Amino acid sequence: MGVINYEAEISTLDALLEGIEEISALKSGDFNTTRITNVIHALRREGITIETHYKQAPSGKRYGVYRLVESKENRIKAARLRRRLKEKQAARQAVAAKKADTKVYHAKAAK
Numbered sequence: 651m652g653v654i655n656y657e658a659e660i661s662t663l664d665a666l667l668e669g670i671e672e673i674s675a676l677k678s679g680d681f682n683t684t685r686i687t688n689v690i691h692a693l694r695r696e697g698i699t700i701e702t703h704y705k706q707a708p709s710g711k712r713y714g715v716y717r718l719v720e721s722k723e724n725r726i727k728a729a730r731l732r733r734r735l736k737e738k739q740a741a742r743q744a745v746a747a748k749k750a751d752t753k754v755y756h757a758k759a760a761k
Contacts, residue, residue, distance in 0.1 A: 656739035658683035663732045666718035673716040
């Protein structure tokens with residue numbers, strides 16, 4: 651299993667909760683990822699109900715557009731998941747900062 655991209659999941663959840671219309675592979679860069687389908691899959695695994703509507707690009711290719719299924723329960727689940735992801739992201743950043751401080755300390759001690 652790869653590293654979880656908390657930033658992508660959080661920004662995608664924010665967009666879903668805000669009702670942004672164009673959450674799709676064509677716009678995945680707006681959500682800090684190049685693989686929006688992986689993010690949507692991860693959110694669905696967490697119990698968030700997301701529907702897919704298909705559109706046709708000018709090139710003729712079909713692509714999926716994702717929307718949060720509107721229900722009070724689903725919005726609550728999404729908000730709770732977002733909070734948990736933010737906590738995990740903060741914990742990861744704290745660990746990274748501590749590692750960076752340790753490296754600086756050891757580099758100074760070695761001089």
